[in-house]
Amino acid sequence: MTTTSAPISGANRARVGVQRFGTFLSGMIMPNIAAFIAWGFITMLFISVGWLGHWYPVADLLGGFGNADAVGWKGALTALAAAKDGTTFPQYVGLVGPMVTYLLPLLIANTGGRMVYGERGGVVASIATMGVIVGTDIPMFLGAMIMGPLAGLITKWMDRIWDGKIRPGFEMLVNNFSAGILGMLLAIVGFFGFGPVMLGISAVLGTVVAWLVSIHLLPIVSIIVEPAKVLFLNNAINHGVFTPLGIEQATNAGKSILFLIEANPGPGLGLLLAFTFFGLGQAKASAPGAIIIQFFGGIHEIYFPYALSKPMTVLALIAGGATGVTTNMILGGGLAFPSAPGSIIAVTAAALSPAAGGVGNLFIVYLSVLLAATVTFLISGVILRASRKRDLAAEDTFGAAIAQTEANKGKSSAAMDALRASTTAGAAAGAGATTNAEAPAPTATERRISTIVFACDAGMGSSAMGASVLRNKFKKAGIDGVDVTNKAIANLDGTEDLIVTQQQLTDRARARNGEAMHVSVDNFMNSPRYDEVVEIVRKQHDGDA
Known part of the structure; x- marks a missing residue:
């Protein structure tokens, strides 16, 4: 019943390695995005210039007013009674400062430690990162992203030393004391050594960004970012550099342009509009629907197949991205917190924050999106029109571009599946559907199925939607207990x-659980394999009756 995935060729090993590194970095950030959004909204509402900043005394208690001697809400009330003038971004009292200084880095570190060595690695990672945080005076996101996994790895190495050598009854004692002592030592190392080093690295990276801004060269970053997005290599750049530096800038200045370098929905919108007006076949038919998913849903990967089907349009994306960055750089636009996903709705919320400049900043950000979309649209339109005759004579390769996009990413996604579904429907009415290359379905002679898991790199998004589709099929079939x-x-x-995975990930899933049955699919949203799985489970249930 298990399926076979194509082996990774030598030419693709480096790309896959970078993708996995990016996936690991984003795996530390993405599960904690809700905390970033919570911090952003608290900042938006309760700092001294926030929407509710005048709401004394609650706003002062939640937003803080920079008095290091005021501890807790009682101490804050006492200090407020003596001085009600308020100050700028808080560091000690209120929720805003402690959240960005302690909560967010510790969440990242805990997630990184868990990814390496489970709960035990997460606990030691949190302890160790606390030393890094206290040893610096800035939000230590880069330090958390390094110390977290490192502490988890050291914990794993430590446990191997006495694995199987502990006398029965002493396991809990040894485990707790060893983790506590190791956490203490790593926290001390982080305070005296690791923290200052990361402070220096953060200062260097911040200086580089400031230098690029000062000489008006920040837009050249789009030469790297836009092609990297299409090849799914952007996570290492975005979550490894832009988000940590952006948080630091937003803490000090209230907003950061770095949050918009990758998340600006303008270039993708411009490309999809160009295919809507000047595209051919499946690409033209599906582009309007893709615009809604990309612009309002924030799923940028929906436009990647369009760029791959016409690689020259990557130049248009670079030009559009650089235009958006230039607009924000010149006019001072930015976001107060990360926009995840890169939806215009999320961008609006992060740009409208009073700390970022309110309505005036929102206008600048909207202008950057509009100009980025316009430049990308115009250049893409010229490219598509120039090659129109050749494309009319050639076979429509948009379906192949979707497959190539998934191969670049190393997994399928709900966005790609929805895109394929729409193109398949269009092709069925005309020239025929895209070939389904999915592997054979399981047979009824295999093990009993009671637990089905959709697995992808991050465990969110596409796998969640695929699981929802199959749950609905079981519900309609009247099958319970799965x-x-x-x-x-x-x-x-x-x-x-x-275990259900996209074709390129089946081997990795089998390595994690070789005893389970594996279904390798090409389409997470409407795979015919799902109906066959439902039928197998139905027969198993009928056999129990």
């Missing part, structure tokens, strides 16, 4: 009966 969930491949624990 648990359908989604998780990251790294979190597969051997308890799964059947």
Whole structure:
């Protein structure tokens, strides 16, 4: 019943390695995005210049007013009674300062430690990162992204030393004391050594960004970012550099342009509009629907197949991205917190924050989106019109571009599946549907299925939507007692009966759980394999009756 995935060629190993590194970095950030958004909204509402900043005394208590001697809400009330003038961004009292200084880096570190060595690695990572945080005076996101996984790895190495050598009854004692002592030592190292080093690295990176801004060269970053997005290599840049530096800038200045370098929805919108007006075949038919998913849903990967089907349009994306960066750089636009996903709705919320400049800043950000979309649209339109005759004589390769996009990413996604579904429907009415290259479905002679897991790199997004589709199919079929969930491949624990993955990820999933049945699909949203799985489970249930 298990399926076979194509091996990774030598030419693609480097790309896959960078993708996995980017996935690891984003795996530390993405599960904690809700905390970033919560911090952003608290900042937006309760700092002294926030929407509710005049709401004394609650705003002062939540937003803070920079008095280091005021501890807790009682101490804050006492200090407020003596001085009600308020100040700028808080550091000690209120929620805003402690959240960005302690909560967010510790969440990142805990997630990184867990990814390496489970709960035990996460605990030691949090302790160690506390030393890094206290040893610096800036939000230590880069330090957390390095110390977290490192502490988890050291904990794993430590446990191997006495694995199987502990006398029965002493396991808890040894485990707790060893983790506590190691955490203490790493926290001390972080305070005296690691923290200052990361402070220096952050200062250097910040200086580089400031230098690029001062000489008006920040837009050249788009030469790297836009092609990297199409090849799914952007996570290492975005989550490894832009987000940590952006948080630091936003803490000091209230906003950061770095949050908009990758997340600006303008270039993708311009490309999809160009295909809507000047494209051909499946690409033209599906582009309007893709605009809604990309611009309002924030799923930028929906436009990647369009760029791959016409590689010259990457130049248009670079020009559009550089235009957006230039607009924000000259006019001072930026976001108060990360926009995740890169939806115009999320961008609006982050740009409208009073700390970022309110309505005036929102106008600048909207202008950067509009100009980026316009430049990308015009250049893409010229490219598409110039090659129109040749494209009319050639076979429509948009379906192949979708497959190439998924191969670049190393996994399928709900966005790609929805895009394929729309193009397949259009092709069925005309020239025919895209070939389905999915692997054979399981047979009824295999193990009993009670736990089905959809697995992808991050364990969110596409796998969650695929699991929802299959749950609905079971519900319509009147089948109960089957648990359908989604998780990251790294979190597969051997308890799964059947694992559904995109073709390029099946081998990785099988390495995590070789005993389970594996279904490799090409289409997470409407795969015919799902109906066959439902039928197998139905027969198993009928056999129990």
